[in-house]
Amino acid sequence: MNIVCPLSREDEIAGIISSGADEIYCGVLPDAWERSYIDFASIDRRPYPYACLSDYQQLGNVVNFCRPRKIPVFLTVNEFYADSQFNQITAHLKKAAQSGVDGFIVADISLLAWIRKTMAKNLKVHVSGRANILNSQAINFLKEMGADRVIFPRQLTLEELKNLSICAQNTGLETEVYILNLNCRFLDGFCTFYHKKSAVTAKLLRLRAKNSGLEEGLLSLIPDYFRKTAQKKVLENFFGCCMPYTFNGTNENKRALKNYLNLEPLLNACGACLLYQFEKFKISHVKIVGRENLTGRKLKDISFLKEALALLKHKGSFEEYAERIRALFIRIYATKCGSCYYKF
Amino acid sequence: MEKALFILKSEDLSYWDVSYSRLYFGSEFCQNLIPGISQTDKILEFVYRHKLFFSLVTPYCAEEGIKKVEKLLKFLTAAKIEAEVVFNDFGTFRLLKEYKFLPVMGRLLTKQNRDPRISLFNLKQPQKWEHLKECAMLSQGAKEFLKDNLINRIEIDNLRQGIKLNTGLLQELHVSLFLPFCFITTGRFCVFKNDNFDASCQKECQELAETKLHHKAMPVELSLKGNTLYYRNTQPVKIKDRTVDRLVWQPRF
Numbered sequence: 001m002n003i004v005c006p007l008s009r010e011d012e013i014a015g016i017i018s019s020g021a022d023e024i025y026c027g028v029l030p031d032a033w034e035r036s037y038i039d040f041a042s043i044d045r046r047p048y049p050y051a052c053l054s055d056y057q058q059l060g061n062v063v064n065f066c067r068p069r070k071i072p073v074f075l076t077v078n079e080f081y082a083d084s085q086f087n088q089i090t091a092h093l094k095k096a097a098q099s100g101v102d103g104f105i106v107a108d109i110s111l112l113a114w115i116r117k118t119m120a121k122n123l124k125v126h127v128s129g130r131a132n133i134l135n136s137q138a139i140n141f142l143k144e145m146g147a148d149r150v151i152f153p154r155q156l157t158l159e160e161l162k163n164l165s166i167c168a169q170n171t172g173l174e175t176e177v178y179i180l181n182l183n184c185r186f187l188d189g190f191c192t193f194y195h196k197k198s199a200v201t202a203k204l205l206r207l208r209a210k211n212s213g214l215e216e217g218l219l220s221l222i223p224d225y226f227r228k229t230a231q232k233k234v235l236e237n238f239f240g241c242c243m244p245y246t247f248n249g250t251n252e253n254k255r256a257l258k259n260y261l262n263l264e265p266l267l268n269a270c271g272a273c274l275l276y277q278f279e280k281f282k283i284s285h286v287k288i289v290g291r292e293n294l295t296g297r298k299l300k301d302i303s304f305l306k307e308a309l310a311l312l313k314h315k316g317s318f319e320e321y322a323e324r325i326r327a328l329f330i331r332i333y334a335t336k337c338g339s340c341y342y343k344f
Numbered sequence: 345m346e347k348a349l350f351i352l353k354s355e356d357l358s359y360w361d362v363s364y365s366r367l368y369f370g371s372e373f374c375q376n377l378i379p380g381i382s383q384t385d386k387i388l389e390f391v392y393r394h395k396l397f398f399s400l401v402t403p404y405c406a407e408e409g410i411k412k413v414e415k416l417l418k419f420l421t422a423a424k425i426e427a428e429v430v431f432n433d434f435g436t437f438r439l440l441k442e443y444k445f446l447p448v449m450g451r452l453l454t455k456q457n458r459d460p461r462i463s464l465f466n467l468k469q470p471q472k473w474e475h476l477k478e479c480a481m482l483s484q485g486a487k488e489f490l491k492d493n494l495i496n497r498i499e500i501d502n503l504r505q506g507i508k509l510n511t512g513l514l515q516e517l518h519v520s521l522f523l524p525f526c527f528i529t530t531g532r533f534c535v536f537k538n539d540n541f542d543a544s545c546q547k548e549c550q551e552l553a554e555t556k557l558h559h560k561a562m563p564v565e566l567s568l569k570g571n572t573l574y575y576r577n578t579q580p581v582k583i584k585d586r587t588v589d590r591l592v593w594q595p596r597f
Contacts, residue, residue: 192527
C-alpha cells in the first residue's frame, strides 16, 4: 500500500519524502483567488494560506524534487465551483499542469468530465471522498467518466469497503482510503456548513504560514490537554457541525444528541488497525488527512504508518495486530487514538 | 408554475389538494426510507385516480440502497409507469440511463451553499460573497455535463442569502425550487443509531418529532431528524428566473 501524504510548504518536501511518503497531494492558493475571496471561498477545502502553496513556482519546485524520486504529485481541486469561479479554476488547472503535476483530485464529477474533454490525456484524475461514492453503480459510472482512482468516503462498513474495492479493481480503478486524522460526523461532500473563521484568526493564520517552525516549537511546550482544548474551541466557534447547541427533549433524547454532536471522538481519528483488512482487499493507497497540520505532525504520521505497514509482515490475528497498532499510536503520538474511521 | 407535493409516506396524501398537479414520493437522505413496491403501488393508484404526474425521489445509496432502487425501477418499468426519477447519487443516475427513466438531479447534487450564517456575512463587501448565491451545478462546465448527459431538470433550495441562477445558454434546462425546508448537511450516522449506521432501522425518525437546536451564532433554529440537519426558511423567495418552473412543497421534512 502506498502512503499518500499532504504537503503545504515547499520546505516540507525533503522531510516528507525521506520519511517514506509514496505520493504527495497539495493545494495552491493563488494571490488572485485570495484577493477575490479572502476566506469566503475555498479553492480546495482548506481556505487557509498556510495549508497551501502560494504559487505555481513553488508547485513546480515540488514536482521537480519529486520527479527524479518517482513520487507523483497531485493537485487538490476538491471543491464545487460557482460559474463566476469557473474561468479562474480552469486557468488554475492549466497552470498546475504546466508546472508538471501528475494529475488532480476532484470532487465535482462535471469537473472530471471537463478535464477529460479539455486537458491532456496523460493527466490522472482521482475522485475525492467528497464525491461520496458509496456503491458499485457509482464506481462503474466513474470509470465510464474517465477517472483513474476512487477515494472512498469514511462512512462505509468494512464489508462495504471490501465489496467496493473488488468492484473498483474489476473496473481497473485504483483505490484509496483515508487513514489518519480529523473525522467528520457528516458526509463531507453533502455538507454545506461553512468553515468560517474570524478576521483575527485569519491574520493569525497568515502569520503561521510564515513562522511554522516557531509555532511548532512553541506548541511542543504546551501540554496535550490544553492543545486539544484549544483545537476544540476553534472548531466549536467556526464549524457549524461542531457548535455546542442547546436542545430540548427527554433525558434519553438529550443523551443521544449529546453523543451524536460530540466533537471529542472526531479528533485523533484513525483507521490504521484496518490496514490488516485493507491489505487483503488490495487497497492501493492510504491517505493521511491534514494539509493544515504542521510539518512535525506530518512526519510523525508517515512514521506511524510506515511502522504499521511493516507490522503487517508479522501480523498474527486481527485482534493482535489492532492491539499492536493501538500501542504504536500511543508511542508515536503520546495519546490514545480517537474514533475509528470505518465501522467494523 | 407547476406545483408538486413531496411526501414520504402515504398518510401524507391528506396534504394533497387540487392545486398540486404532481406528486413527489420517496426519500432524499436515507436508503432505509426507500419505499417498498407495495407502498409505491398505493401511491401510484392515487396518482392515477387524480390524474397527476409522478416523480420518484431517491437518496444517496450504499450497495443495499442501490439494489432497492433498482428493484423499484424494475417494478415501474414492468408496470409501464412514466415517471421522473430524482437522483441524489450518481450510481442511481447510471441505473436511470439503463432503465431509460427521465433523470432529475436532486438538491444534494446541485451544490448550493446552505449554511444559514452566510446571510450574516460582511455586507460591506458583497462582491466577495456573491458566489455564495450560486449553484455549482450551473457553472459553465457543469452545464456542459448536464447537456451531455441529457439532464434537463435540477432541484434547488430557497437560500437565506438569495439565489443567483446562471442558466444562461442552456435553453432546455428547468429548475424546481423546494419549499419550505432547506437541508444543510447529512450523513450515514443517525442520531437513533449510536454510531452504528448499519444497525437495523425502526424508522424512528418517521415517528418521533425532530429535535430543535439553538445557538446564538446561528440566525435560525435548526432541526435534526435522523441523519440530516435542516432549517425552515420562511423568507420570501428572492428569485425571478424563467427556468424555475416548479415549486416542490414539503409539508414536513
